[in-house]
Amino acid sequence: MITKQIEIEELVNSYPFSVKYLMEQGIRCIACGEPIWGTLEEAAKEKNFDDTEIQHFVDELNKMANEKNGEAKQQNATQIDIKPLEG
Numbered sequence: 001m002i003t004k005q006i007e008i009e010e011l012v013n014s015y016p017f018s019v020k021y022l023m024e025q026g027i028r029c030i031a032c033g034e035p036i037w038g039t040l041e042e043a044a045k046e047k048n049f050d051d052t053e054i055q056h057f058v059d060e061l062n063k064m065a066n067e068k069n070g071e072a073k074q075q076n077a078t079q080i081d082i083k084p085l086e087g
Contacts (some may be wrong), residue, residue: 001060002018002040002058002059002061002062002065003040004016004040004041004044004054004055004057004058005039005040005041005048006039006040006076007038007039008038008039009037010042011040011061015061015064015065016082017064018061018063018064021057021060021061021064022043022057025042025044025047025049025057026047027040027043027047027049027057030059040054040057040058041054044057050063
């Protein structure tokens with residue numbers, strides 16, 4: 001689960017989709033090679049986001065993570081293991 005205390009490095013490594021989302025929100029330019037330090041909350045506060053906006057980011061990121069997790073589970077459930085017939 002993503003919290004406002006998650007380290008940016010952990011967030012990016014565990015949830016790669018978060019890079020695009022954070023960039024769209026104006027939080028760091030992760031893809032440009034800027035160092036990734038601190039927590040999500042610290043990064044957001046550096047950009048003058050308030051606690052309500054930060055909680056919205058956390059909620060949105062968790063929603064996206066759950067959707068991605070659900071898609072992966074569904075994909076795994078629909079895979080069929082086909083084995084050749086012995087004979």
